Amino acid sequence: MSIVNRRDLKELIEEGETIQCEFKRLFTSPEKIAKEMIAFANTKGGYLLFGVDDNGEIVGVESEKAEAEMINDAAKNYCQPPLAYSINFLDLQGKEIVIATIPESDNKPHWLQDYLKELDINKSVVTVRVNDKSLQASKEMVRILKAQSGNLSLKKYSIGPIEKTVFA
Numbered sequence: 001m002s003i004v005n006r007r008d009l010k011e012l013i014e015e016g017e018t019i020q021c022e023f024k025r026l027f028t029s030p031e032k033i034a035k036e037m038i039a040f041a042n043t044k045g046g047y048l049l050f051g052v053d054d055n056g057e058i059v060g061v062e063s064e065k066a067e068a069e070m071i072n073d074a075a076k077n078y079c080q081p082p083l084a085y086s087i088n089f090l091d092l093q094g095k096e097i098v099i100a101t102i103p104e105s106d107n108k109p110h111w112l113q114d115y116l117k118e119l120d121i122n123k124s125v126v127t128v129r130v131n132d133k134s135l136q137a138s139k140e141m142v143r144i145l146k147a148q149s150g151n152l153s154l155k156k157y158s159i160g161p162i163e164k165t166v167f168a
Contacts, residue, residue, distance in 0.1 A: 009049075016056060042145055058093045060097065079111075112127070
């Protein structure tokens with residue numbers, strides 16, 4: 001799972017935002033980046049493309065270093081448990097795109113950690129990808145993610161329309 005050249009990147013952008021791809025013109029906070037990273041890790045993995053507008057327009061980033069630092073800050077300080085990711089840079093149409101690749105995790109669920117609160121998954125935000133959006137997971141979905149991670153089988157669970165979209 002890696003974008004290795006301009007052609008791969010261009011094809012991904014042409015497909016638009018999907019369950020495995022999110023465009024960001026820019027991010028204003030590490031917390032917002034963390035929510036997206038967590039959603040990808042809890043679902044099927046995916047790519048965060050910085051410097052691409054929601055409509056697919058290539059706008060580039062002002063500072064690769066600043067974007068990379070914000071991604072690292074998000075992963076280090078806001079994602080629990082820690083998740084895997086990589087950062088790459090590619091030039092497209094003379095503009096620099098920052099690509100954060102987040103594989104599907106074997107250690108689900110990941111959650112957004114607010115360090116002003118206690119470390120408690122039951123009080124934290126767990127996000128997942130549904131179509132082209134990152135949404136807060138239901139309590140039932142969190143149970144399913146825990147079971148997937150621990151290779152456990154749940155004796156009883158109910159699946160709503162969002163769960164069907166995520167796990168189908």
